[in-house]
Amino acid sequence: MRSTAFTHSITAIASAAIAGSTFTFGNSAQAQNAAHLKALLENRTCQQCELKGIEAEGANLRESFLDGADLRKSSLSGVILAFSTMYYADFRGSDLRNSDLRNTYLINGDLTQANLAGTNARNSRWKYADLTNANLQNANLIDIELVYAKLNGANLSNASLRNASLYGADLTGANLRGADLYRADLSGANVTNVDLSQANLCRAIMPDGSMSMQGCRQF
Helix, strand or coil: CCCHHHHHHHHHHHHHHCCCCCCECCCCCCCCHHHHHHHHHHHCEEECCECCCCECCCCECCCCEEECCECCCCECCCCECCCCEEECCECCCCECCCCECCCCEEECCECCCCECCCCECCCCEEECCECCCCECCCCECCCCECCCCECCCCECCCCECCCCECCCCECCCCECCCCECCCCECCCCECCCCCCCCCECCCCECCCCCECCCCCCCC
């Protein structure tokens, strides 16, 4: 059980740093998390910090630096992380619905089973990201780089992947129904058990290197 003093200290820090936002910890947080939270809010820097189960819906963390941060099972819907740099960040099972992840640099990030529905990650670089069974429905992934990403079983239905680079990505069993892959690069990607019949593949480079004209309109 958290002490009343600890709870109040967390609330005070959060209130001073992010006016109008809810920023608390789950019941499993340890006392050391207070210092990690303070560093994140005041300096937008979080190196090897333990923030599992944090609740930060709508928080403005633009241009943050997250190095090895543990943010598993956190409530981060609507969070602003645009222009942030994240190395080995752990977002497994986190709620990132409708978040602003534009122009983020994510290397070896773990987003397994994360909920990214409606997220805007346009023009981001997510190299070697693990998005196994993640929900990316209706996400804005225009111009994103998902080189060698793991997207096994991911829900990409109605997502916009225009001009996206999926070079060498593993899309085994992914849902791409209604996805827009106009001019996307799928070179070397694994599309085993993927139904692409209802996706826009106009001028997309397919795994075998050929160019698809599926979905192109004739004028």
